[in-house]
Amino acid sequence: MFSVTRKVGSVVLCMLVASFGAEATDETSITRAHLAKNVILIIGDGMDDHQLTIARNYLVGARGKLSLDHLPSRSAVQVLAVDESNPERAVYVADSANSATALATGLVTSRGRVGTSAGADNDIPNLVELAAAAGLKTGIVSTASVTDASPAAFYAHISFRACENPAMMKDALIYDRLRVDCSADLKARGGLGSIAEQLISSPLDLALGGGLRHFQERAEGRDQNLLVVAEEEGFQILQSRTDLQSLATDKKILGLFAPSTLPVRLRGEGGRVAESPEPSLLNHIHWSQGDVEQPAPMRCEPEPEFAGTPSLKQMTDVALSQLSQNAERGFFLMIESASIDKKSHTREACGSIGEVAQLNEALDSALNFVASHPNTLILVTADHGQAAQLVPVESLFAGFNLPVFTPGKLIRIVTPENSILAVNYATNDIFAEEHTGVNVPLLANDQAFGLVPSMLTQSEIFDAIKTYLAL
Amino acid sequence: MFSVTRKVGSVVLCMLVASFGAEATDETSITRAHLAKNVILIIGDGMDDHQLTIARNYLVGARGKLSLDHLPSRSAVQVLAVDESNPERAVYVADSANSATALATGLVTSRGRVGTSAGADNDIPNLVELAAAAGLKTGIVSTASVTDASPAAFYAHISFRACENPAMMKDALIYDRLRVDCSADLKARGGLGSIAEQLISSPLDLALGGGLRHFQERAEGRDQNLLVVAEEEGFQILQSRTDLQSLATDKKILGLFAPSTLPVRLRGEGGRVAESPEPSLLNHIHWSQGDVEQPAPMRCEPEPEFAGTPSLKQMTDVALSQLSQNAERGFFLMIESASIDKKSHTREACGSIGEVAQLNEALDSALNFVASHPNTLILVTADHGQAAQLVPVESLFAGFNLPVFTPGKLIRIVTPENSILAVNYATNDIFAEEHTGVNVPLLANDQAFGLVPSMLTQSEIFDAIKTYLAL
Numbered sequence: 001m002f003s004v005t006r007k008v009g010s011v012v013l014c015m016l017v018a019s020f021g022a023e024a025t026d027e028t029s030i031t032r033a034h035l036a037k038n039v040i041l042i043i044g045d046g047m048d049d050h051q052l053t054i055a056r057n058y059l060v061g062a063r064g065k066l067s068l069d070h071l072p073s074r075s076a077v078q079v080l081a082v083d084e085s086n087p088e089r090a091v092y093v094a095d096s097a098n099s100a101t102a103l104a105t106g107l108v109t110s111r112g113r114v115g116t117s118a119g120a121d122n123d124i125p126n127l128v129e130l131a132a133a134a135g136l137k138t139g140i141v142s143t144a145s146v147t148d149a150s151p152a153a154f155y156a157h158i159s160f161r162a163c164e165n166p167a168m169m170k171d172a173l174i175y176d177r178l179r180v181d182c183s184a185d186l187k188a189r190g191g192l193g194s195i196a197e198q199l200i201s202s203p204l205d206l207a208l209g210g211g212l213r214h215f216q217e218r219a220e221g222r223d224q225n226l227l228v229v230a231e232e233e234g235f236q237i238l239q240s241r242t243d244l245q246s247l248a249t250d251k252k253i254l255g256l257f258a259p260s261t262l263p264v265r266l267r268g269e270g271g272r273v274a275e276s277p278e279p280s281l282l283n284h285i286h287w288s289q290g291d292v293e294q295p296a297p298m299r300c301e302p303e304p305e306f307a308g309t310p311s312l313k314q315m316t317d318v319a320l321s322q323l324s325q326n327a328e329r330g331f332f333l334m335i336e337s338a339s340i341d342k343k344s345h346t347r348e349a350c351g352s353i354g355e356v357a358q359l360n361e362a363l364d365s366a367l368n369f370v371a372s373h374p375n376t377l378i379l380v381t382a383d384h385g386q387a388a389q390l391v392p393v394e395s396l397f398a399g400f401n402l403p404v405f406t407p408g409k410l411i412r413i414v415t416p417e418n419s420i421l422a423v424n425y426a427t428n429d430i431f432a433e434e435h436t437g438v439n440v441p442l443l444a445n446d447q448a449f450g451l452v453p454s455m456l457t458q459s460e461i462f463d464a465i466k467t468y469l470a471l
Numbered sequence: 472m473f474s475v476t477r478k479v480g481s482v483v484l485c486m487l488v489a490s491f492g493a494e495a496t497d498e499t500s501i502t503r504a505h506l507a508k509n510v511i512l513i514i515g516d517g518m519d520d521h522q523l524t525i526a527r528n529y530l531v532g533a534r535g536k537l538s539l540d541h542l543p544s545r546s547a548v549q550v551l552a553v554d555e556s557n558p559e560r561a562v563y564v565a566d567s568a569n570s571a572t573a574l575a576t577g578l579v580t581s582r583g584r585v586g587t588s589a590g591a592d593n594d595i596p597n598l599v600e601l602a603a604a605a606g607l608k609t610g611i612v613s614t615a616s617v618t619d620a621s622p623a624a625f626y627a628h629i630s631f632r633a634c635e636n637p638a639m640m641k642d643a644l645i646y647d648r649l650r651v652d653c654s655a656d657l658k659a660r661g662g663l664g665s666i667a668e669q670l671i672s673s674p675l676d677l678a679l680g681g682g683l684r685h686f687q688e689r690a691e692g693r694d695q696n697l698l699v700v701a702e703e704e705g706f707q708i709l710q711s712r713t714d715l716q717s718l719a720t721d722k723k724i725l726g727l728f729a730p731s732t733l734p735v736r737l738r739g740e741g742g743r744v745a746e747s748p749e750p751s752l753l754n755h756i757h758w759s760q761g762d763v764e765q766p767a768p769m770r771c772e773p774e775p776e777f778a779g780t781p782s783l784k785q786m787t788d789v790a791l792s793q794l795s796q797n798a799e800r801g802f803f804l805m806i807e808s809a810s811i812d813k814k815s816h817t818r819e820a821c822g823s824i825g826e827v828a829q830l831n832e833a834l835d836s837a838l839n840f841v842a843s844h845p846n847t848l849i850l851v852t853a854d855h856g857q858a859a860q861l862v863p864v865e866s867l868f869a870g871f872n873l874p875v876f877t878p879g880k881l882i883r884i885v886t887p888e889n890s891i892l893a894v895n896y897a898t899n900d901i902f903a904e905e906h907t908g909v910n911v912p913l914l915a916n917d918q919a920f921g922l923v924p925s926m927l928t929q930s931e932i933f934d935a936i937k938t939y940l941a942l
Contacts, residue, residue: 049520049547050856050909053563057908062551062561065926074545074925076520076912080533083890090533090890092524093863111867177871287900385521389860390908391898392564396582397905400648404899407878419554419561426897427862428875429758434868437528437861438521441547443925454545454914455536 036330038376039465040320040366041103043334044359045096045150046341046352046386048440054349054390054423055356058300061417066360067367068380071443078439078457079384084110087118093437096341097161099383100153102458104128104334106466114149114195115157121184123157123192127332127462130471132203137323137331139204141315141362143262143355144338145211146254147195150383154334155202156195158185165196165214165226187220194220199254200230205331206322208255208315210262212239215254230254241310244318253322255315263305264339266354268411269298274347274425277405292403297412297420300350312337313361320369330375330469335362344386345432349411349423352388370445377447377468381461382440387433391424507801509847510936511791511837512574514805515830516567516621517812517823517857519911525820525861525894526827529771532888537831538838539851544915549928550855550908555581558589564908567812568632570854571624573929575599575805577937585620585666586628592655594628594663598803598933601942603674608794608802610675612786612833614733614826615809616682617725618666621854625805626673627666629656636667636685636697658691665691670725671701676802677793679726679786681733683710686725701725712781715789724793726786734776735810737825739882740769745818745896748876763874768883768891771821783808784832791840801846803940806833815857816903820882820894823859841916848918848939852932853911858904862895 163182185191238255282290337359343351408426581589634653656662709726753761808830814822879897
C-alpha cells in the first residue's frame with residue numbers, strides 16, 4: 001500500500017499547500033505586501049467548446065493542440081443571468097453585458113446591464129476600481145470598441161449597454177429599430193454619463209481597441225468632443241498601428257484603432273457566409289423526397305480590411321509592457337477577443353476562427369510575460385456560448401438515401417489538413433444568431449491550482465481574482 | 472518570494488510524485504502485484520456540455536451542482552473519426568461506434584466500426600480483453616442493448632455496428648432502408664459472428680442492460696437461441712428487476728431487462744417532443760413580417776414505460792458488488808447512460824435530462840464504492856456531442872419587435888425553480904438529429920491527478936486506463 005498512499009497523500013498535500021498559498025497567513029501576508037501580483041484575464045467572447053473545436057480543427061488539425069489546450073488547469077463555468085423584473089428568477093441564456101458584469105463585479109444581473117444590478121439599478125464595484133484602489137495598475141484590451149459591453153463592465157456602470165457615447169443616451173435607434181433610454185444616467189441628472197465618458201473618468205491606465213467614433217461625439221454639456229476631454233484627463237491618444245508600435249510614454253493610453261469594432265483577420269472565400277441548403281422542388285412536397293444542394297465547400301482567406309489593424313497580440317504586448325512598468329503592487333489586465341461572438345452572430349465561421357487564433361496568440365504573449373513574471377495568474381474563459389455547431393459533412397443517416405440538410409444555414413470549410421469542416425447556424429430566422437446557455441471553459445496557468453475548482457460560476461471567477469490579488 | 476516559490480514548487484512536486492506513482496518503478500511494480508486496482512469508466516452517450524447544462528439547470532437549478540461537477544479533475548477530450556476509404560483523412564464528427572472504439576482500444580477508426588480498423592478491418596484488442604488477460608474481472612452496464620455500439624466496442628470486433636445478432640448479419644433492413652452486410656464476419660466464414668455471439672464468447676464476467684431480443688435469435692449454425700448458448704457458456708441470465716435484486720451467484724451474469732433499449736425515466740408532458748414554431752401567414756411572405764406562435768411551455772413527467780425497469784444505479788450497485796468479489800487483481804467496469812443521446816436524436820429533452828440524472832446517480836454509487844476502495848479510478852466522459860442547444864426563451868433581439876424563431880424544433884420546459892428552459896434541435900430536417908463534433912468533458916476523481924492532462928484525445932483515455940491498471 002505504501003507507494004499508492006504516498007501518491008494520494010502527496011496530491012492532497014499539494015492541494016493543501018496550494019490553497020494555503022492563496023490564503024493570507026501571517027507569513028504570506030507579510031511577503032505579499034512586498035510582492036507584485038498580476039492577473040491577465042483573457043475573454044473569448046462567445047468562445048464555447050464548439051467555437052474552440054471548430055477553430056482547433058482548422059488551425060492545428062484534428063489531432064493538434066492550441067496554446068490554450070496546454071494550460072494545466074481546466075474548469076467549467078456556469079453562466080447565469082436573472083430576470084430584470086424579478087431578479088430571483090433564473091434566466092438561462094446570458095449576453096455579454098450581464099456575463100462580463102458577473103466576471104467584473106461578482107454580481108449576476110439581467111441581460112443588457114453593465115455594472116449595475118437587476119431591478120434596483122445599483123452600481124456595483126468592479127475589478128478596475130477595486131484593483132486601482134489597492135494600488136494596482138489596470139488596463140483593458142479588446143478587438144471590439146473599448147466601450148462595448150464586455151470591456152465596459154470592467155470599468156463602467158450603466159443601465160443599458162447600448163449607451164456607448166453621449167449621443168446614444170436617449171432617442172438613439174440601434175439597427176433602425178431599438179430605442180434605448182439611459183437618460184437617468186445623464187450627468188445632468190446626477191448620473192455617470194455614457195460609457196465613453198465613464199472610461200475617461202475611470203482609473204484605467206490603458207484602454208486599447210476600437211470605438212473611435214464614440215469619442216468623436218461631443219461631451220455632455222461641453223462643446224469639445226471626448227478625445228479632447230480624454231487628453232485633458234491625461235490620456236495619450238493612439239489612432240494607428242504605427243502610433244502603437246512607436247509608443248514611449250508614461251501617460252495613460254487610449255488607443256482607438258477603428259471607428260467601432262476592429263476588422264477581423266479571416267473571412268470566407270470572397271466574403272461568403274453560411275448559406276441555406278437548396279432542396280429540390282420535390283422535397284417541398286415531402287421531406288423524404290427529392291434531393292438537396294449543399295453550399296459549396298470553400299477556404300478561409302485573409303480579410304482585406306484587416307490590413308493595418310493592430311493584432312490582439314500587438315495590443316497585448318504593449319499593454320503588458322506598459323502595465324508592468326513601475327507596478328509595485330502589480331496589475332489587472334482584461335484582454336478580449338470580441339469577434340468570435342460577432343462573427344458567429346453573422347454566421348461567418350472563418351471570421352470566428354481567425355479571432356480564436358488572435359486570442360491564442362495573445363495568450364502566447366501572456367505566457368511569455370509569465371516566464372519572467374511568475375506571480376501572474378492567467379485565466380482564459382468565455383462570457384457565454386454561441387450558436388455555431390460543428391456538424392457532420394456526411395449525415396449519420398446518409399445510408400438511408402434521404403435528402404438530409406439543416407433547416408438553418410451551413411458553411412463548409414476546406415481545412416489545411418484537407419478535410420471538410422461543416423458549421424451549422426440554426427438558432428433563429430433573422431439576421432443574427434442567438435447566444436446559448438451552455439457552460440463555458442475556464443483555462444488557467446499553475447497559479448490557479450488550489451484557487452479555482454473544477455466547476456464554478458462566473459461570480460466565483462471574480463472572487464478568485466480578488467483573492468489572488470488580495471483586493 | 473519564498474511563499475510563492477514554495478507553492479509552485481509543491482504543485483510541481485505533487486505532479487511529479489503523482490506521475491511517478493502511475494509509472495512502474497521497482498518499488499511500485501512489487502507493491503502493485505499485490506494490489507487490486509479498479510477502473511470505473513462512466514460514459515454519457517452524447518453528453519456534451521449543452522446536455523450537462525440543460526440537465527443541471529433542470530435537476531438542481533442554475534446555481535446548483537451535480538455530483539459530477541464536484542469531481543476534482545476536469546479535462547476536455549478531442550473526439551476524432553477517420554475516413555473509411557482514406558484512414559489518414561480526419562472526419563470531424565464521430566458516432567458512438569468509432570468513438571467507443573477509441574476509448575476501448577485506443578484506435579481512431581471510421582464511423583460505424585466496432586473494434587476494427589478503418590479500411591484494413593483489423594481486430595484491435597480492447598480493454599475487456601486486455602484486463603481479463605491480466606487477471607482482472609470485467610463488466611459492462613448500459614441502458615441500451617448490451618450489444619449496442621458503445622458497450623460492444625469494449626468486447627467485440629465487427630465491421631458494422633448494426634450486426635447485433637445472427638439474423639442481422641446480412642440482408643437485414645434497419646429502419647426499412649439501411650441494408651447491412653457483415654457476412655464476412657460470419658462464423659461460417661471464419662469470423663467471430665454477431666455482436667451478441669461475441670459477447671457470449673468474450674471474457675466478460677458481467678453484462679447488464681437491454682437487448683433481450685438479440686439473444687432470442689437462433690445461434691449461427693445451431694437450433695438453439697443465444698440465451699441457451701449463454702447458459703451453456705456459464706452465464707446466469709437475469710430478465711427482471713426482481714432477478715437483479717435477489718441475485719446471489721458466483722456465475723457470470725447476463726442481465727437483459729428489455730427487448731432492446733431500456734425505457735427512460737422522464738418524458739415530455741403527455742409524450743410531447745420538440746415542435747416547430749408556427750409563424751403566421753404574413754411571415755411566409757417576408758421574414759420580418761407577421762408573428763409566430765412558439766411551442767407551449769410544459770413540464771417533464773415520469774415515463775410510464777420506465778416502471779419496473781432497473782435504474783442505472785441499481786445495475787451499477789450489482790455490478791460493483793459482483794466485480795469486487797474475489798477480484799485480487801481488480802476490475803474494469805464500463806457504465807453507459809445511453810439514452811442521453813437517443814432522446815436527443817428524437818428531440819426529447821426531458822428524456823435526455825432523466826438519463827443525465829441516472830448517470831449522476833450511478834456516479835454516486837461509484838463514489839460510495841471508492842470510499843471503501845480508494846485504489847479506484849473513476850472517469851466520467853461522453854463519446855461525442857449531440858444536437859441539443861440551450862437557447863434563449865426571449866430572443867436577444869426581442870427589442871427589435873420581429874417574429875424571431877428557430878428554423879428547427881423547440882421544446883420549452885418549466886423548471887422546478889420556476890423558470891423556462893428552451894432547447895433547440897436544428898441539425899437536420901429528418902426524423903433524427905445529427906451528432907456534433909464538439910470536444911467533450913472528462914471528469915475524474917483524485918486518482919487522475921498526474922495521469923490525465925487538461926486536454927487529451929479519446930485514445931489517450933485508453934492509454935491512461937492501461938497505465939493505471941498496469942495492463
